[in-house]
Amino acid sequence: MSEQVGYIRVSTAQQNTARQLDGVHLDTVFEEKTSAKTKDRPELQAAIRHCRKGDTLNVHSLDRVCRSGAGDAVSIVEELTSKGVSIVFHKEGLTFSGTMSAAQKGVLSILAAVAQMERELIKERQLEGIAAAKAAGKHMGRPKAAATPEQVRELRASGLSIAKTAEQLGISPATVKRLQKT
Incomplete structure (x- = not known):
């Protein structure tokens, strides 16, 4: 019997996972709160190990699993499809099952590279904003304690x-x- 498996990831403990895979019927869900910049994502690895032939791994969007590099995206999809597992990236409307064609690998690599670039651009803008705030004399971080x-x-x-x-x-x-x- 095939199973609908979900993988949900947010970067910080304060972020809400509710919008990811909302309305998608899932039999089993793997959820973690960790940055995708690290390859140490135990719940992603557990989800991959859990999936069996005929199962489908549902992921909200490509950047939930592949932001640390385009090669990661292709290797994850190839690993799953070689086991007979389908993988669906809902936001992008991408479904992979069976052997990937050269065109599918290319599209997946491009989209994963764009996701990685987006993450790096966000980080650049964040650092620029912090530098501008410091240059303007704004206090960064927690407010100083008012008590003596x-x-x-x-x-x-x-x-x-x-x-x-x-x-x-x-x-x-x-x-x-x-x-x-x-």
Whole structure:
């Protein structure tokens, strides 16, 4: 009996996976929250190992699996299709099953290269934005703690716990610990 397998990936733990493969019937889903720039994607590897002849691996878009290089895309598709597994990239409307023709390999390589280029362009724009903000004198990163070491020491000396001191000063317990050491 063939199975509909889904692979869902987002880059960070804060991102939502709900839109990926929404409305697609899936028997088994493999989901991970990790950047595609790394090849260490255990859930992708588990999904590939899980698929058997006659199964279909459903992926929202090519960039969910192939952003680390065009060669990755072709090798993943070839690995799956050699096992008799179909792979569907829903956003691009691409389905691969059986042996890939030279034209299919070419199209897949081009699309994967475009996805990789897109990732690199996003990173370039991000770095340019950070550099421009710094040049304009904007503070980057977390805001500085509004509390002083003296305030922390005073509240702690009055018997307040770290948690209560943090709550009263509007800072985190970790910041309380750091400030009481200075």
